Amino acid sequence: MVVRVSTGRALLAATLGVGMAVTAQAASYPDIGPLPQLKVDKAKAELGKRLFFDVRLSGDAGISCADCHVPEKAYASKEALSPGYPGNGHFRNASSLVNTAHKNIWNWDGRIGTNLNDMTREMITEDYIMNMDMRIMQERLKQDPLYVKMFKDAGYGEPSNGSVRKAIPEYLKTLTSTGSPFDKGTMSASAKRGMKLFKGKAGCIQCHNGPLLSDLKPHNTGVPENFDVFLDPMNHQAFMAFTMFQGVPDYRNLKRDPGYFNVTLEKQDMGKFITPSLRELKYSAPYMHNGMIKTLSEVVGFYNAGGGKDRNKSKKLKPLGLSANEQKDLVAFLEALSGDPLTSPKYVWDQPYPAEYPVIENWTQVRN
Amino acid sequence: MSIKKIAPTLVAVAVATVLTACQAQETKTGSAVSGKSMAAKTAQSGPPPLAPLGAPPIPPDNKQTPAKIELGKILFFDPRLGGDASTGCSTCHEPDQGWAWAEDFSRGYPGTVHWRNSQTIINSAYYARNFWAGSVPSLEKQAPSAAKGGVAGNGENDIMESRLALIPGYRKRFKEVFGTEWPLIGDAWRAIAAFERTLVQRDTPLDKYLLGDKNALTEQQVQGMALFNGKAGCIQCHNGELASDQDYYNIGVPPNKRWEEDGLAQVTFRFELYAKGMTEEGYRTTKADPGFYFRGKNTWDKGKFRTPSLRYTAFTAPYMHNGIFYTMEDVVDFYNRGGFDEDGRTTAFAENKSKLIKPLGLTDEEKENLVAFLEAFSGEEMLMEKPAMPEYAPLFTRAELEAAQEEK
Numbered sequence: 216m217v218v219r220v221s222t223g224r225a226l227l228a229a230t231l232g233v234g235m236a237v238t239a240q241a242a243s244y245p246d247i248g249p250l251p252q253l254k255v256d257k258a259k260a261e262l263g264k265r266l267f268f269d270v271r272l273s274g275d276a277g278i279s280c281a282d283c284h285v286p287e288k289a290y291a292s293k294e295a296l297s298p299g300y301p302g303n304g305h306f307r308n309a310s311s312l313v314n315t316a317h318k319n320i321w322n323w324d325g326r327i328g329t330n331l332n333d334m335t336r337e338m339i340t341e342d343y344i345m346n347m348d349m350r351i352m353q354e355r356l357k358q359d360p361l362y363v364k365m366f367k368d369a370g371y372g373e374p375s376n377g378s379v380r381k382a383i384p385e386y387l388k389t390l391t392s393t394g395s396p397f398d399k400g401t402m403s404a405s406a407k408r409g410m411k412l413f414k415g416k417a418g419c420i421q422c423h424n425g426p427l428l429s430d431l432k433p434h435n436t437g438v439p440e441n442f443d444v445f446l447d448p449m450n451h452q453a454f455m456a457f458t459m460f461q462g463v464p465d466y467r468n469l470k471r472d473p474g475y476f477n478v479t480l481e482k483q484d485m486g487k488f489i490t491p492s493l494r495e496l497k498y499s500a501p502y503m504h505n506g507m508i509k510t511l512s513e514v515v516g517f518y519n520a521g522g523g524k525d526r527n528k529s530k531k532l533k534p535l536g537l538s539a540n541e542q543k544d545l546v547a548f549l550e551a552l553s554g555d556p557l558t559s560p561k562y563v564w565d566q567p568y569p570a571e572y573p574v575i576e577n578w579t580q581v582r583n
Numbered sequence: 584m585s586i587k588k589i590a591p592t593l594v595a596v597a598v599a600t601v602l603t604a605c606q607a608q609e610t611k612t613g614s615a616v617s618g619k620s621m622a623a624k625t626a627q628s629g630p631p632p633l634a635p636l637g638a639p640p641i642p643p644d645n646k647q648t649p650a651k652i653e654l655g656k657i658l659f660f661d662p663r664l665g666g667d668a669s670t671g672c673s674t675c676h677e678p679d680q681g682w683a684w685a686e687d688f689s690r691g692y693p694g695t696v697h698w699r700n701s702q703t704i705i706n707s708a709y710y711a712r713n714f715w716a717g718s719v720p721s722l723e724k725q726a727p728s729a730a731k732g733g734v735a736g737n738g739e740n741d742i743m744e745s746r747l748a749l750i751p752g753y754r755k756r757f758k759e760v761f762g763t764e765w766p767l768i769g770d771a772w773r774a775i776a777a778f779e780r781t782l783v784q785r786d787t788p789l790d791k792y793l794l795g796d797k798n799a800l801t802e803q804q805v806q807g808m809a810l811f812n813g814k815a816g817c818i819q820c821h822n823g824e825l826a827s828d829q830d831y832y833n834i835g836v837p838p839n840k841r842w843e844e845d846g847l848a849q850v851t852f853r854f855e856l857y858a859k860g861m862t863e864e865g866y867r868t869t870k871a872d873p874g875f876y877f878r879g880k881n882t883w884d885k886g887k888f889r890t891p892s893l894r895y896t897a898f899t900a901p902y903m904h905n906g907i908f909y910t911m912e913d914v915v916d917f918y919n920r921g922g923f924d925e926d927g928r929t930t931a932f933a934e935n936k937s938k939l940i941k942p943l944g945l946t947d948e949e950k951e952n953l954v955a956f957l958e959a960f961s962g963e964e965m966l967m968e969k970p971a972m973p974e975y976a977p978l979f980t981r982a983e984l985e986a987a988q989e990e991k
């Protein structure tokens with residue numbers, strides 16, 4: 216099945232730097248398939264794991280990474296909108312972190328395109344996320360004897376901000392999908408039919424391709440706004456602070472999430488979001504950047520209707536005319552992309568943290 | 584991508600450079616800053632005598648108006664001007680704790696403890712420079728540094744300003760006072776400074792006495808005053824209207840033992856050294872608060888702090904930059920021993936200790952008289968009800984959002 220688009224439009228799309236492959240056949244997209252294995256340094260990842268679950272990485276020692284990126288939810292947030300730092304809310308769903316180490320662009324709007332080291336710093340220091348002065352964080356870690364040992368064992372020397380930003384990404388590498396029926400070749404007949412639709416009639420492959428089932432590019436699919444972002448001042452204040460910092464014009468009067476526009480400030484990028492991976496969807500509901508779609512059959516219904524309403528919507532989205540059975544098959548395929556939950560102690564730090572910072576004895580004599 | 588937590592460091596470096604420049608000038612010429620007296624050091628003219636407190640200076644670019652003062656008052660009590668909306672100015676400057684915090688170290692932002700004693704707001708309007716080590720030049724500059732400091736308010740401009748935008752009561756007041764459509768965070772600090780300039784006390788027994796009411800002081804207090812001005816030598820630094828020459832001295836205050844016994848305090852201690860730009864070796868080896876040293880990084884300034892006013896001290900115990908003395912008796916004993924505590928401890932930077940601090944040889948009765956006189960620096964306790972806080976409200980209606988959705 217060919218996704219037809221007029222030549223004129225294809226040229227236009229090409230000049231915009233997106234959708235080069237609009238007229239191509241499904242077969243010309245990077246194929247979906249198993250993810251490559253990543254080499255992981257055990258000591259560093261173990262340290263990263265302890266850090267990921269430690270509330271002392273936030274300014275008021277109130278929340279950890281895992282309060283927003285919940286292991287049972289494939290390390291995405293429980294509710295449509297992520298919690299925020301205490302004292303404010305948030306305006307987006309926390310992205311699933313499973314397979315995040317396989318990406319080269321991060322956040323729903325793609326505002327980080329360097330590495331997970333920068334991503335980690337962003338999460339720790341942003342005032343509406345963890346609001347941590349990393350200099351205080353460093354001194355907290357140096358006051359915890361187990362950290363002192365773990366940093367040393369990991370080859371980092373004494374605890375430092377820089378090594379935190381290395382150790383957490385090392386841990387994130389361990390959050391890689393395993394055991395999905397798709398990867399194991401144990402898909403049901405329905406899921407197999409769904410895969411065919413995915414690559415063909417339904418045209419999902421245009422954007423959801425490669426082992427991650429994502430082209431990691433921005434597209435506008437017309438997902439409706441989540442009004443709770445604006446009707447709840449706790450969420451709205453985080454949104455306002457964020458768009459102010461990003462330099463979005465007239466940010467106070469903005470009534471929509473600008474998406475990739477944040478990054479480029481180019482009108483044509485309004486409402487675009489980076490294509491998410493489709494792995495582990497079984498755990499990560501609700502869906503989309505703002506959690507506006509609750510179930511996978513509703514997602515498929517959304518696409519079957521040609522996506523949402525937005526004058527800037529991707530031309531790749533058209534009403535699909537899928538039958539009820541075809542839609543079921545597509546959902547079965549999406550479900551088959553989920554593997555084993557990453558909730559065992561191999562992934563989750565399950566030991567208690569000290570309730571207090573132990574005193575450094577003989578303080579006046581030892582070096583700080 | 585956020586650089587917000589990094590940018591302030593750069594600013595701090597820039598500021599430090601400017602301060603160094605100012606300070607060099609101060610050392611040479613005494614001071615351009617009004618109210619600070621080099622005369623204290625020349626035996627000839629003698630220090631300026633204690634005097635009744637006049638009205639506080641009002642900067643020409645931040646005039647007092649009733650509406651601004653009222654706005655500043657509400658903001659002072661509003662914890663939303665801080666990181667997690669738990670820690671506002673009044674949290675550490677509680678009216679019923681002397682507009683300060685009644686522990687040696689101030690409480691900190693949640694998850695932290697401060698490393699210095701919380702200073703009273705009363706009469707802070709008179710200082711040319713604020714904080715124990717005089718690190719900021721005005722109340723307008725002091726407020727943001729308190730609201731943003733990692734162990735104080737830990738807030739950032741963008742979120743605090745956004746909060747104000749979502750509080751209709753503030754939108755209205757800021758518009759009235761500053762004429763802007765949206766509240767600007769810089770104006771919040773100006774309003775707070777205006778409010779702080781109303782927190783002054785000018786009708787103490789000492790003021791009354793100096794204005795001619797000879798009954799305002801007891802006989803014992805009059806004797807104490809003579810010691811203050813004479814044998815005890817306090818007047819050399821605690822002089823003029825404010826009972827402060829606003830200069831910086833190391834008077835021998837020993838380090839707070841909490842740094843040896845409290846892990847959380849050790850965390851903050853190292854953070855402060857790190858954040859204030861100590862050298863690597865300085866960071867590794869320093870075990871006491873270097874104070875004024877941070878301003879110009881001159882070793883001879885280690886352990887120096889600004890002479891505090893003695894006004895309102897009846898309500899502000901404990902005393903000194905690290906709050907190690909809980910009573911005035913302890914303070915007077917400390918001075919009487921020549922700057923040593925009861926265990927014989929003194930400053931960790933003894934080489935910088937002021938020559939003006941020496942054993943005083945006061946008798947028990949003289950000490951009592953001096954303590955009695957110190958009470959005359961305080962009038963009535965200044966208490967204040969916490970004002971009602973204006974509430975958040977959504978900026979848009981559902982209908983407006985639906986219309987915007989339709990337009991997409």
